[in-house]
Amino acid sequence: LPQNDHAGWGCLSVSQPTFRVKSFAGTAEVEYHDLPQPGLRMGQTRSSCGNNHRSACEGLSETILTLHSETMEMTNPLLQEHPLPPFSSIQPEHVEPAIVQLIESNLQSIRRMLDENHAYTWNNLIDPMEDLDDRLNKTWSPVSHMNSVVNGEALREAYNACLPKLSQYSTELGQNHALYRAYQQIADSDEYASLNRGQKKIVGNALRDFKLSGVTLEADQKSRFREIAEQLSRLSSKFGENVLDATQGWTKLIENASGLAGLPDFALNLARQTAQSREMVGWLVTLEIPS
Secondary structure: OOOOOOOEEEEEEOOOOEEEEEEEOOEEEEEEEOOOOOOOOOOEEEEEOOOOHHHHOOOHHHHHHHHHHHHHHHHOHHHOOOOOOOHHHOOHHHHHHHHHHHHHHHHHHHHHHHHHOOOOOHHHHHHHHHHHHHHHHHHHHHHHHHHHHOOOHHHHHHHHHHHHHHHHHHHHHHOOHHHHHHHHHHHOOHHHHHOOHHHHHHHHHHHHHHHHOOOOOOHHHHHHHHHHHHHHHHHHHHHHHHHHHHHHHOEEEEOOHHHHOOOOHHHHHHHHHHHHHOOOOOEEEEOOOOO
């Protein structure tokens, strides 16, 4: 976008489609071009802002993010609704864009909820927060599972690229003092007495987790907490990778059946099939389940 107060064209490319933004005094105009994808219509949005060019463009990022999100959801299986995870459709290149989009969308939704409400309730805060958390979990869980069972270089790289982002997102929410106060307001409200046992447990756990995330720490201590959390995430992932590599890397070939005395037939058959699949003669024992 132009970084001055003069009228003019600015170009902003967000993959496909492309958005052109025109600014002029008191008005911001967004024109959507080249939108052949289903669900996106060519159109024009005008919003009256102040006389300043920068303020004239406020709010456009949300419009662009919404349209970009809709476009990605058409092609990325991790952003689509499925009754069960679409494992066969998930590719490594889908992982990071999906996680980045959901994190950005979640943060935007949380800011909006905090700004639009002053008297917080289960319905206007906690229930929507649970939905946001559930969608992110439904996207990340299949990726985490696949990283454990069909781990490859590309998937491992995509998985590791998301870990610091997820750690930062989790810590940012846990240290969000405005969000903490909103939950505390609900715990102190008259509504709290009418919540069922499960709802009260959710509120109590959230307040506990805020404190465990360092919401009451000083600024420098919060920063150090974030560093430790990200480091722990990286080390935990690396440890898991080392265990997986060691598990997959160890085998023992038994050439004499007497060395397998006492094993049930299904285990013997599996060991023989494993050896045959690797063009070996005998029985191959591994550390992988169900060996």
